[in-house]
Amino acid sequence: MAYQPAMVPPKKSKRVLFIVLGVVLALCCSGGAVGAFLIYRVAMDATGPVRSTVNTFAGALVERDYPTAYQQLCTRVRDRVSEADFTRQQETQPDLTGHKIVGLNLSNQNGHVSGSATVRYTASEGGTTNRVYPLIKEEGNWRVCE
Template sequence: MTHPYQVPQPPKRRTLRTVLIVVSVVVVLCCGGAGVGGFFLYKGVKGATDPARQAAESFVSHLEAGEPDAAYELLCGDTRGGYTREAFAQGVAKQPKIRGHKVDGVNVSSVNGRTSATVNMALTLDSGFTDRHTFMLVKEDGAWKVCGQPY
């Protein structure tokens, strides 16, 4: 015997679908947050290292162009104290001529209130040889200056 009334069935639960939607939203938000965070981290690091890189590249560009006086102006006070302008120009003249350069890495650090940087470069010399050189820089009066053994 059949009943004239059919007992209504409870609606199907879609728990799996709901869980998948929630998990998808969380994944999208996390990936977006990581992307935005990575972008700002990159911008922060680039902002900290770019001025030091530019100072070292400017120094090397002056040497490439045969402008030792302009390069001398980019030396820190301690290094300029060890070389007269003429002695620096003579020392540069005795070195192989730089024909090109490429920055391989920049590291900026601050220790005990003193900000310094190292800029690693591949210097292509007129002989065709590539010399790997690390330029030490310090911040003097708000500007990056090449220190130590300049070239």
């Protein structure tokens, strides 16, 4: 009788499993990164014009460029307060050395788009003051509507 060695099944390699898991993991990570980037872009596209209006308004107040600040106001406020009166009111305020937008909220209720921005001003004497500005979208442009 001849001796016949027992058939040992070949060792299954886990290499294919690790490659498949690596590809799936890479796809999930890149999908998550792309998704996060898209959400960021949508948020920036939505808040960019609002942020620009508020920066222009607040920056003009800091620079004491009251005609520029006045132009950022909504029609309702400009109809109620003349540019000269606005300038006189602002000239009585303390000197400011800087500003930073610290909060931005937007809402769309039944097609009425509005929002608010919180701006932190730095006064020349060193203190800070927060100011909340109501915002409306008027004729396609965002306006400060105190």
